[in-house]
Amino acid sequence: MGVTDKSSVTASSPPSKAINGSLHTKAEDVSGQPKGKRRSKYRHVAAYHSKSQHSSLSRESNTSTSFLGFRNLMVIVLVAMNLRLIIENFMKYGVLICIKCHDYRKQDVVLGSMLFALAPCQLFIVYTLELAAAGRAKETIGRKKKDDSAEEGERDQRAFRTIWRFALSFHILNTLLYLTVTSYVVYYYIHHPGIGTVCEVHAIILALKNWSYAFTNRDLREAMLNPSAESALPELYSSCPYPRNITLGNLTYFWLAPTLVYQPVYPRSASIRWSFVAKRMFEFLCLSVFIWLLSAQYAAPVLRNSIDKIAVMDIASILERIMKLSTISLVIWLAGFFAIFQSFLNALAEVMRFGDREFYLDWWNSPSLGVYWRSWNRPVYLFMKRHVYSPLVGRGYSPLTASIVVFTVSALLHELLVGIPTHTLIGVALVGMLFQLPLIALTAPLEKMKDPSGRIIGNSIFWISFCVVGQPLGALLYFFAWQAKYGSVSRMA
Amino acid sequence: MGVTDKSSVTASSPPSKAINGSLHTKAEDVSGQPKGKRRSKYRHVAAYHSKSQHSSLSRESNTSTSFLGFRNLMVIVLVAMNLRLIIENFMKYGVLICIKCHDYRKQDVVLGSMLFALAPCQLFIVYTLELAAAGRAKETIGRKKKDDSAEEGERDQRAFRTIWRFALSFHILNTLLYLTVTSYVVYYYIHHPGIGTVCEVHAIILALKNWSYAFTNRDLREAMLNPSAESALPELYSSCPYPRNITLGNLTYFWLAPTLVYQPVYPRSASIRWSFVAKRMFEFLCLSVFIWLLSAQYAAPVLRNSIDKIAVMDIASILERIMKLSTISLVIWLAGFFAIFQSFLNALAEVMRFGDREFYLDWWNSPSLGVYWRSWNRPVYLFMKRHVYSPLVGRGYSPLTASIVVFTVSALLHELLVGIPTHTLIGVALVGMLFQLPLIALTAPLEKMKDPSGRIIGNSIFWISFCVVGQPLGALLYFFAWQAKYGSVSRMA
Numbered sequence: 010m011g012v013t014d015k016s017s018v019t020a021s022s023p024p025s026k027a028i029n030g031s032l033h034t035k036a037e038d039v040s041g042q043p044k045g046k047r048r049s050k051y052r053h054v055a056a057y058h059s060k061s062q063h064s065s066l067s068r069e070s071n072t073s074t075s076f077l078g079f080r081n082l083m084v085i086v087l088v089a090m091n092l093r094l095i096i097e098n099f100m101k102y103g104v105l106i107c108i109k110c111h112d113y114r115k116q117d118v119v120l121g122s123m124l125f126a127l128a129p130c131q132l133f134i135v136y137t138l139e140l141a142a143a144g145r146a147k148e149t150i151g152r153k154k155k156d157d158s159a160e161e162g163e164r165d166q167r168a169f170r171t172i173w174r175f176a177l178s179f180h181i182l183n184t185l186l187y188l189t190v191t192s193y194v195v196y197y198y199i200h201h202p203g204i205g206t207v208c209e210v211h212a213i214i215l216a217l218k219n220w221s222y223a224f225t226n227r228d229l230r231e232a233m234l235n236p237s238a239e240s241a242l243p244e245l246y247s248s249c250p251y252p253r254n255i256t257l258g259n260l261t262y263f264w265l266a267p268t269l270v271y272q273p274v275y276p277r278s279a280s281i282r283w284s285f286v287a288k289r290m291f292e293f294l295c296l297s298v299f300i301w302l303l304s305a306q307y308a309a310p311v312l313r314n315s316i317d318k319i320a321v322m323d324i325a326s327i328l329e330r331i332m333k334l335s336t337i338s339l340v341i342w343l344a345g346f347f348a349i350f351q352s353f354l355n356a357l358a359e360v361m362r363f364g365d366r367e368f369y370l371d372w373w374n375s376p377s378l379g380v381y382w383r384s385w386n387r388p389v390y391l392f393m394k395r396h397v398y399s400p401l402v403g404r405g406y407s408p409l410t411a412s413i414v415v416f417t418v419s420a421l422l423h424e425l426l427v428g429i430p431t432h433t434l435i436g437v438a439l440v441g442m443l444f445q446l447p448l449i450a451l452t453a454p455l456e457k458m459k460d461p462s463g464r465i466i467g468n469s470i471f472w473i474s475f476c477v478v479g480q481p482l483g484a485l486l487y488f489f490a491w492q493a494k495y496g497s498v499s500r501m502a
Numbered sequence: 503m504g505v506t507d508k509s510s511v512t513a514s515s516p517p518s519k520a521i522n523g524s525l526h527t528k529a530e531d532v533s534g535q536p537k538g539k540r541r542s543k544y545r546h547v548a549a550y551h552s553k554s555q556h557s558s559l560s561r562e563s564n565t566s567t568s569f570l571g572f573r574n575l576m577v578i579v580l581v582a583m584n585l586r587l588i589i590e591n592f593m594k595y596g597v598l599i600c601i602k603c604h605d606y607r608k609q610d611v612v613l614g615s616m617l618f619a620l621a622p623c624q625l626f627i628v629y630t631l632e633l634a635a636a637g638r639a640k641e642t643i644g645r646k647k648k649d650d651s652a653e654e655g656e657r658d659q660r661a662f663r664t665i666w667r668f669a670l671s672f673h674i675l676n677t678l679l680y681l682t683v684t685s686y687v688v689y690y691y692i693h694h695p696g697i698g699t700v701c702e703v704h705a706i707i708l709a710l711k712n713w714s715y716a717f718t719n720r721d722l723r724e725a726m727l728n729p730s731a732e733s734a735l736p737e738l739y740s741s742c743p744y745p746r747n748i749t750l751g752n753l754t755y756f757w758l759a760p761t762l763v764y765q766p767v768y769p770r771s772a773s774i775r776w777s778f779v780a781k782r783m784f785e786f787l788c789l790s791v792f793i794w795l796l797s798a799q800y801a802a803p804v805l806r807n808s809i810d811k812i813a814v815m816d817i818a819s820i821l822e823r824i825m826k827l828s829t830i831s832l833v834i835w836l837a838g839f840f841a842i843f844q845s846f847l848n849a850l851a852e853v854m855r856f857g858d859r860e861f862y863l864d865w866w867n868s869p870s871l872g873v874y875w876r877s878w879n880r881p882v883y884l885f886m887k888r889h890v891y892s893p894l895v896g897r898g899y900s901p902l903t904a905s906i907v908v909f910t911v912s913a914l915l916h917e918l919l920v921g922i923p924t925h926t927l928i929g930v931a932l933v934g935m936l937f938q939l940p941l942i943a944l945t946a947p948l949e950k951m952k953d954p955s956g957r958i959i960g961n962s963i964f965w966i967s968f969c970v971v972g973q974p975l976g977a978l979l980y981f982f983a984w985q986a987k988y989g990s991v992s993r994m995a
Contacts, residue, residue, distance in 0.1 A: 051896030053717040056736035057884045061769040061857030066844050078866035081961045083576050090583055093825035224546040243549035276554045332586035351559050364554030373571035391550045403544030468574045477582055
């Protein structure tokens with residue numbers, strides 16, 4: 010609101026607009042001070058209160074007030090509070106990070122490498138089994154072409170089932186053997202939980218992949234033997250019909266590809282962008298270091314301090330400890346999720362030219378626990394859906410039963426994953442996973458609500474139950490069990 | 503995706519939609535399981551990876567991902583972190599709140615009441631002064647009607663100036679006397695900082711009101727003496743032309759009304775809604791108790807613990823203390839702002855039927871310090887604009903000079919307001935207010951930026967400089983000065 014071109018402004022002009030201007034800008038409208046040839050005197054008479062109006066926070070106010078500034082404040086307070094905790098931690102403990110103090114033994118590395126080296130052997134057995142089954146199936150087809158009687162069809166079915174039972178037993182034997190050997194070695198001989206976890210995760214992934222490979226190939230075989238409308242295969246597979254997919258190359262690709270669901274053919278990307286791979290691996294490394302720093306400097310002292318309090322079962326103290334842990338474990342969890350599901354799996358997918366990069370959906374917006382479990386880990390979810398849930402429902406079981414089975418399998422795998430490398434099979438991961446079922450049932454109505462407040466409540470329940478309470482409580486209990494068994498984790502007293 | 507009406511679904515149908523469904527709902531599409539008369543076998547062959555797609559967090563992803571869940575998480579983490587601090591505080595100190603321990607003396611209350619009782623006397627002097635001035639002005643008008651020569655006009659002007667100088671000196675004397683007496687009594691005889699603050703605030707408000715009353719009446723008087731287009735008064739005032747507004751009732755209304763800017767007439771609301779008043783006063787009481795609890799239980803121990811650290815000037819510790827204080831002082835500040843500017847002033851305005859309730863704008867969104875100072879305290883801002891800034895600019899001073907004067911006056915008043923009741927005139931409030939000028943200059947370019955990120959940066963600078971650093975630092979320094987002078991505030995060691 011310029012002054013010069015408003016020489017008719019009088020002392021009484023209401024400053025309704027002007028008062029929003031800057032206190033020290035030239036363009037200010039100094040009410041009552043028109044810049045004429047003769048400077049007239051300023052008058053203290055302007056009616057600053059010229060109309061009735063409500064305060065912007067009053068319910069009567071009809072202007073919709075923005076609260077964007079409070080969002081900024083929230084971020085700042087979060088940063089400040091955590092910065093404070095960092096300084097407090099530093100003043101209390103000094104620098105706890107120490108590369109030389111890290112006590113993984115040579116034995117751990119050697120045994121871990123040996124377990125990884127076993128994987129190709131195990132895969133070769135899988136390949137041989139499927140090759141044999143495919144050979145038998147081809148023989149059957151050849152015989153069928155000569156003699157197409159109903160009796161022959163009956164015999165074919167029997168033969169098919171025999172092949173499958175034979176293959177299945179060997180698959181189970183092979184998979185269980187590898188899983189058992191790995192778990193046994195990790196539990197008894199690999200002390201370092203990090204190395205143990207990598208070995209155990211790999212073994213479980215291999216077991217799931219075998220499962221998927223065996224069942225998918227069985228049904229591809231059956232589709233070849235009984236070609237009908239019902240067993241028509243996806244278009245995608247036509248470039249590699251059944252027996253031709255049983256090659257070592259195809260199996261190795263499945264072993265390394267970021268999926269647990271076997272398909273003879275996957276959507277592929279055109280080429281490998283090495284710069285993309287480098288960026289993702291850089292992210293992965295940075296986040297890994299970040300997680301390590303957080304664990305050593307922040308999580309470890311808090312966990313250590315919590316032990317006495319858990320031992321005496323002081324509820325207020327345990328609550329305080331869990332809340333202190335929850336921020337740290339939440340940050341570690343988010344960093345870990347990004348490192349593995351965004352950085353690592355994308356890098357791996359790029360190297361393997363694996364096209365489908367949907368490793369997660371926007372689980373952070375989950376309005377219920379159910380949506381969360383369907384979103385955060387797509388590879389496992391798709392596996393469970395394709396090879397556990399759907400077959401059970403297909404056999405006539407109720408969806409609830411199928412869900413219970415899915416979560417029971419998942420709970421057992423989680424317990425293996427956490428309990429074996431930490432040498433503490435205390436069943437917390439198992440119970441925690443099974444506890445998801447009532448939580449899912451409880452929050453299911455919220456996800457269907459049209460009202461956004463229902464979704465916000467559901468989302469809050471998800472965050473609180475999962476990230477603020479569940480994770481730190483679990484970490485605390487496993488740490489407690491570890492400490493009770495081995496004493497201090499690091500050499501620091 | 504119902505199953506029953508899709509009997510043509512084959513084993514190979516891609517589950518693109520179905521996988522978003524619930525794991526345990528009846529409506530689930532169990533791919534490969536059409537519900538025909540003959541239950542066909544489920545096949546593990548569906549192509550779950552049917553197309554190439556990006557991860558939703560990848561930059562290549564063309565779907566815009568919502569991060570609403572993270573906002574919920576932020577709120578939860580803030581609540582959890584503060585709940586933890588509450589528990590920690592309780593475990594460290596127990597319950598510190600103690601009504602009987604409160605050590606305000608009888609003398610404080612008596613002296614405070616006497617200072618308040620002086621206000622009407624002081625106002626009566628103001629009234630008498632203005633009544634006399636109005637009388638002289640009316641005489642002049644009377645004379646003017648008889649003899650309208652240029653010489654006579656000249657003499658009138660002189661007479662007017664004489665009246666004004668006379669009135670001004672008495673106004674200044676009267677106002678300064680009241681302010682000095684109050685400050686003196688509060689500084690030397692009222693120990694309790696709360697009672698002292700109320701008395702000092704009231705005295706400063708009265709001084710500002712007197713200032714506004716005197717200057718506005720002078721200019722109304724001048725407008726009456728020289729009626730011209732330039733001195734035309736606001737429409738609003740026409741219901742109460744100049745000398746008629748010089749009544750005790752009008753002055754008392756101005757004394758009690760929630761404004762510092764005198765107008766003969768204000769926009770008024772139609773009636774008093776007593777339920778509205780009751781609600782606002784209830785809010786005010788609750789927030790006052792809340793602030794008291796926070797101060798006694800949380801702020802006081804932190805301040806007490808900070809003293810040794812300030813004394814030895816350990817930078818890391820001071821930083822840590824300031825950050826710990828910043829959350830508490832921020833909450834107290836926000837609660838105090840709401841209690842005074844929303845609850846108390848609205849209640850007062852309702853009782854006074856004062857129409858203009860715009861006591862603040864949305865200062866929390868301020869993109870710069872300048873906008874903040876123009877938004878958060880409208881009564882003082884309007885006063886400064888009408889009676890300090892605009893007159894100076896009207897006299898030809900640059901807006902920068904005028905702003906410097908405004909902030910210097912404001913700084914002096916702040917120092918009085920904080921320093922007198924706490925008996926520690928250490929100049930921190932003064933310096934803090936003057937320090938606003940470079941901050942305003944620094945953030946001024948941000949408020950003009952079209953880009954929202956500029957506004958967010960400016961808003962963050964505002965929050966950090968003002969609420970996260972400025973306030974707790976100030977509180978710390980005044981507490982330190984108080985403690986150095988008197989020792990512990992409360993009787994608790």
